Amino acid sequence: MNNVWEVWPSALTGAECDAIVKRAALYQPESATVGFAQAVRSDHAYRSSTISWLDVHRDKDIVDRLMQFVHSSNRTNFGIDIAGPYELQYTEYHGRAQGKYDWHQDVWLESSRPFDRKLSVVVQLSDPDEYEGGAFEFFGLQQPGVNFAPRGSMLIFPSFLQHRVLPVTRGVRRSLVSWIEGPRWR
16 A cells, blocks of 8 residues: 555536535435444434435446546555445535534444445535534544645545544535445455
8 A cells, every 4th residue: 555545636626516515415314323234323422414325326427436536546555456336425514513523434344244345535525614623634644634625625545544524613514425345354
């Protein structure tokens, strides 16, 4: 692995970001949960945001656009055996609710599924002056910082890395998240 994570500054255009936000409005928003399968629960002290699940088949144009960057990053940085995304999640962190997501990783190692989340993808859909707070951080690693702040920026990293989103104190931070799956970790 050459880099632990990679940022593509302004990977998507403003028009592409607008289109994703508009498309997400077609889906039913819900309160975000934590955990997997039977252990799923609401815990607003740990994670406070609203999410909508886009359809990876109906929204294939978004998937294809993300995968252009994922394949390039995987080829030059990660070299992980991947197949493609299983889910697309639109997320909003609201300042009025101190929206956040505390330390977590995106893998479920106890799963009996034949595929694991291998790479996580986060796209910044908000302009940095639309909100305050909401910084994305890795645990014990160099932070993406201002490189990941511009609207349309994309962050790609191995799903087992611990990360969090600090509380949003004003405005709304919008993002698109996907997890690229592949055969079980060995």
